[in-house]
Amino acid sequence: MVLKCSYRVIRFTFYWALFSCFFTPLYGQEIIISEEKSFRNDHGFEIIGKIGEHLLVFRDRSEDYEILGYDENLGELFSKELDLNSKRVSILGILPKKDYFTLIYKYNKRGRVHFEALKYDEDVELVDSTTIKIVDPRGVISFNEDLVVSSNRRYTMIYDADLSGRIYAFTFDTEKMELAWDKTFYPKELDYEKDFLMAVLDDEAGLHLVYEKDNRRLKIEDARFEFYHYSPEKEDDLQYTIPLNGRLWYDVDFKYDGRNKRLVAGGFYSNGKYNESNGVFYLKINPEEPDAYAIRFLSFDEKFRVNMLGKQLKREGGIDEIDVRDIVLRSDGGVLLIAERNREYTRRISGYNSSYYNGGEPTTSQQIDYHYNDIVLFSIHPNGELHWKEILRKRQYSQDDKAIYSSYFLLKTRQTLRFLYNDEIRFETNVNEYEVSGIGESQRKSLLHTSEDKLSLIFKEARQIEANALVVPSFRKGDFKLVKVSF
Numbered sequence: 001m002v003l004k005c006s007y008r009v010i011r012f013t014f015y016w017a018l019f020s021c022f023f024t025p026l027y028g029q030e031i032i033i034s035e036e037k038s039f040r041n042d043h044g045f046e047i048i049g050k051i052g053e054h055l056l057v058f059r060d061r062s063e064d065y066e067i068l069g070y071d072e073n074l075g076e077l078f079s080k081e082l083d084l085n086s087k088r089v090s091i092l093g094i095l096p097k098k099d100y101f102t103l104i105y106k107y108n109k110r111g112r113v114h115f116e117a118l119k120y121d122e123d124v125e126l127v128d129s130t131t132i133k134i135v136d137p138r139g140v141i142s143f144n145e146d147l148v149v150s151s152n153r154r155y156t157m158i159y160d161a162d163l164s165g166r167i168y169a170f171t172f173d174t175e176k177m178e179l180a181w182d183k184t185f186y187p188k189e190l191d192y193e194k195d196f197l198m199a200v201l202d203d204e205a206g207l208h209l210v211y212e213k214d215n216r217r218l219k220i221e222d223a224r225f226e227f228y229h230y231s232p233e234k235e236d237d238l239q240y241t242i243p244l245n246g247r248l249w250y251d252v253d254f255k256y257d258g259r260n261k262r263l264v265a266g267g268f269y270s271n272g273k274y275n276e277s278n279g280v281f282y283l284k285i286n287p288e289e290p291d292a293y294a295i296r297f298l299s300f301d302e303k304f305r306v307n308m309l310g311k312q313l314k315r316e317g318g319i320d321e322i323d324v325r326d327i328v329l330r331s332d333g334g335v336l337l338i339a340e341r342n343r344e345y346t347r348r349i350s351g352y353n354s355s356y357y358n359g360g361e362p363t364t365s366q367q368i369d370y371h372y373n374d375i376v377l378f379s380i381h382p383n384g385e386l387h388w389k390e391i392l393r394k395r396q397y398s399q400d401d402k403a404i405y406s407s408y409f410l411l412k413t414r415q416t417l418r419f420l421y422n423d424e425i426r427f428e429t430n431v432n433e434y435e436v437s438g439i440g441e442s443q444r445k446s447l448l449h450t451s452e453d454k455l456s457l458i459f460k461e462a463r464q465i466e467a468n469a470l471v472v473p474s475f476r477k478g479d480f481k482l483v484k485v486s487f
Contacts, residue, residue, distance in 0.1 A: 033453055034074035034482040045480065047473060049096045050465040052122025056101070057473075057482070058094060063087065067124045074471075074482050080124045085116060093147040095156060095174055100127060102174045104147065104156060112136050113143060115158065117172060130177050132158075133170055141168060150201040151258050155180055157201050165192035171205050180205045180232065187211070187228040187239060195226070203258040206231040208287065215248050217272050223248050225265075229287050240290040242283065244269070247297060250277040253324045257333070263287055266327045266337040266380070269297055276318035280337060282380045296384025307391055308341075308374070322376065328412065333382035336417075338375065340407065345369040372396040372406035375419055379440060388440030394432075398425035409462040411470050411487075418487070420447070420470070421459055427476070431457060447485065455483065 039045065044060035048067070054077065055070040065084065069077040086107035092115075095102045103118045115132040135143060141160040148157040159169035170182040190196075190211045200208040209228040216223075223246075229238040252267030263285040268277035279299035286292055300308075300319060308319055321343045328336040347367045373395055379387040396406045408421040416435050423430040428451040436442045450457065455474040462472035469486040 028487075029447060030484075030486040031448060032074050032484040032486075033455075034070065035076065036479045036481045037068075037076075038478055039475065039480040041478060045461075045473065045475075046094070047461060047463040047471055047482075048094055048101055049463045051096060051101055051120075052099050054122045055465060055471060055482070056122075056124070058091075060091070065091065067120075069122075069124065070482065074484055078124070082118075082124075083126075084118075085114070090145055092145055092158070093149070093156065095149065095153050097153060097174075104132070104158075104172070106143075106145075115143075117174070117177060119174070119177065128177050132172050132179065133182070143168070148199045148201045150203050150205065151256050152203045154203070155201055155205045157199065157207065159199060161192040161196075165190065167192065167209070169199075169207065171201065171207070173205070183230065185209070185228065185230065185237070187226075190226055190228070197225075197252075198254060200254050200256050200263065202256040202261075202263075202287070204231070204233070206233075206287070208254070208256070208263055210254055212249065215244075217248070217274070220248055220272055221246055225249075225283075227263075227285075227290065229290075231287075238287075238290065242285070242290075242293055242295065245295070245297070247271060247281075248274070249281075250274075251322070251324045251339075253327050255327045255329065257329050259329070259331070260333045261286070261288075262333070264327065264329070264335055266335050266378075267324050268322060268339070270318065273318065276320040277322060278318040280378050280380075282335060282337075282384050284333075284382070284384075294384060296380075298378075298380075298384075298386050304389065308376070325375075325407075326410065328410075328417070330379075330382075334380050334387065337378040337380065338410070339378075340375050341373040342403075342407075343371045344403075345371075368400055370396075370398045370401070370403035370406055372403060375408060375434070377436065377440070390436065390440045390442055392419060392434045392436075392442060392444075394421055394423070396422065396425050401425070404458055404460065405456060407460050409459040409470065409472065411464055411468075413468060420462070420472075420485070422450075422457060427451070427454075427456065453481075454479070455481065457483065 046058045048056040048058050057068040059066045065082045067080050071077055089105045089107040092104040100119055100121050106113055106115045113135045117130050117132050119128040121127050141162050143158055143160045154175050155171050157169055157171040161167045167185040171180040173180045195211040197210045197212050207230040211226040213224050213226055214222040223244040225242045227240050247269040250268040250270045252265055254265045257264050265283040269281045271278045281297045283295045322339050322341050325340050326338040349365050349367055375392040377390045381387050405422055405425050408419045411418040416437055419434040423432045430449055431447045433447050434442050434444050456476035457472050457474050462470050464470050471482055471484050474481040
């Protein structure tokens with residue numbers, strides 16, 4: 001099965017308050033399931049979210065695009081085909097707001113790349129449209145299809161780099177429907193192809209380019225992050241360095257904290273080995289005074305390593321096959337680092353193909369195994385001290401499905417976090433939930449069984465639509481459904 005994901009709905013930053021320290025025994029939930037629709041396997045879909053009073057779903061039908069509208073009880077209200085400037089377009093992203101959404105796309109015309117923006121209301125009526133920019137890519141670049149979006153979802157940036165490392169970027173203001181800025185950057189002594197990690201756009205349309213340097217064992221004492229900061233309100237750009245103090249980064253994510261106006265990072269570090277992590281780290285930067293940064297390294301203690309690895313524990317080893325999934329910003333300036341253990345194995349399978357014409361010949365094929373296991377949480381105070389850590393046990397295994405039914409969805413409320421996931425990756429399985437309190441206490445329970453309604457839930461594509469409600473798509477043998485879960 002193929003689910004296209006060349007476009008993406010942009011998610012927003014949520015601040016988790018630590019108001020509730022203990023669980024409130026509220027176990028009831030309401031589950032609503034829509035009528036099924038037939039989708040071809042090569043068609044893509046994406047839940048845009050709740051716009052006004054309507055739940056909207058974007059559908060890619062290969063040659064055209066449509067929006068499906070649903071009411072609060074998942075009754076289908078309408079289906080509207082989008083009128084775009086070309087039949088051959090690339091959808092770059094959909095940015096949902098409370099009462100409207102903005103669709104960004106590009107297409108080629110007479111050798112030039114056109115970037116367009118369309119703004120729609122809850123009824124998918126066109127509110128505004130504009131050409132963002134027309135680019136002549138010959139001899140320069142064609143621009144990639146990855147949008148960078150500010151945490152407040154107002155600004156989105158499109159960028160690319162040439163062979164010399166010069167970065168061409170422009171940022172669009174979705175509220176004013178106009179370019180915020182259009183710039184070319186050439187950071188000194190930084191190699192885009194080798195060192196570039198990511199770009200972060202802040203809530204004032206400022207740009208933070210993140211590079212890594214010397215992240216290898218032989219240069220461990222020199223390992224560091226390099227930053228290039230552009231602010232539309234300032235004349236000069238800023239370039240600065242933050243060392244890793246004799247460590248390597250194993251995995252990392254950066255996010256802009258709009259409330260506290262800080263660039264924050266959370267991730268895992270290594271004491272020298274590429275294939276394992278020895279602890280977590282937390283980095284906080286004031287872009288106005290980057291020399292006053294704060295970085296904290298927290299090593300894994302023996303008890304935590306035993307709980308994580310069990311029989312696989314090595315005396316001096318770290319933890320492998322663990323990736324950062326998200327950074328949840330706490331309202332007090334701290335973070336919750338969310339990680340997941342996962343691995344992917346590719347196996348060659350030998351066989352024998354008998355044929356009338358060739359008398360038979362050996363054949364080989366590949367099989368990919370996907371393992372998505374424990375979710376690991378680290379709650380970190382604003383000063384970098386560890387508040388608590390917790391392991392949420394799960395075991396998910398699948399083959400040759402691109403792991404679309406694996407992993408989890410996080411429903412964020414101001415009191416608790418709810419992690420929803422398929423217990424096993426098969427047609428008949430339980431949907432489970434971990435509820436985590438503000439002090440790290442967790443409890444697990446089963447929400448529903450998928451057999452009666454013939455559901456195959458894709459939690460990676462779920463969307464939070466209200467403070468205590470989410471919608472998750474189900475796709476099974478060409479049948480598409482929506483499932484709304486309210487707590």
